[in-house]
């Protein structure tokens with residue numbers, strides 16, 4: 001089966017216009033058939049040894065969202081202390097989640113023991129099952145964009161909060177908490193780029209031939225007095 005030029009263009013359009021969404025969520029509910037398509041796309045991600053270690057926990061209850069939001073606020077306050085000076089002020093000004101605004105939360109987990117202890121492809125690199133679950137996240141993110149829905153990944157929450165809120169046993173790893181919903185607008189560039197947090201690297205600085213090379217520094221310019 002060949003991909004036509006139009007189909008190819010649609011794939012690239014989806015990739016380049018996908019955004020992490022934090023603020024523009026509309027409350028409109030997500031129709032079941034749309035949600036099913038997005039979850040099916042996530043479920044068709046590649047996985048090490050085909051172990052399909054993921055599960056998707058759908059979160060719609062305001063009480064659950066509120067608990068997770070509280071967890072975010074706590075972790076965000078802790079994070080704020082790790083930045084200094086202007087960078088701290090800038091960090092505090094960023095909107096970094098849409099937990100309560102998004103109509104749907106999706107927690108993606110990884111069951112590392114799903115298909116037994118020896119997994120084809122995981123023997124030399126034990127973290128491959130976790131990476132597989134991240135592939136599911138990306139499939140979901142892109143499929144949602146193709147459905148004109150936004151997704152925001154919230155990792156500024158300690159696992160314990162999500163575990164307690166969603167009754168996730170200790171044996172299951174938490175990969176991602178995603179905020180999902182229709183959006184007002186998709187920006188052309190990442191929020192963090194527009195806010196001046198970091199620029200997009202030139203792709204040529206990320207591509208190396210034959211051996212690894214030290215990339216350019218990505219330390220933000222210091223605005224602190226010397």
Ligand SMILES: Cc1cc2c(cc1C)N(C[C@H](O)[C@H](O)[C@H](O)COP(=O)(O)O)c1[nH]c(=O)[nH]c(=O)c1N2
Nearest residue numbers: 018019020022095096097153154155156190191192
């Ligand atoms: C593993 C992981 C974890 C997070 C993110 C991403 C990924 C991959 N991102 C989103 C991130 O900031 C965003 O992808 C980049 O800024 C690039 O923007 P676009 O995704 O292209 O819009 C993110 N954003 C945010 O506002 N709060 C968060 O906690 C996180 N956590």
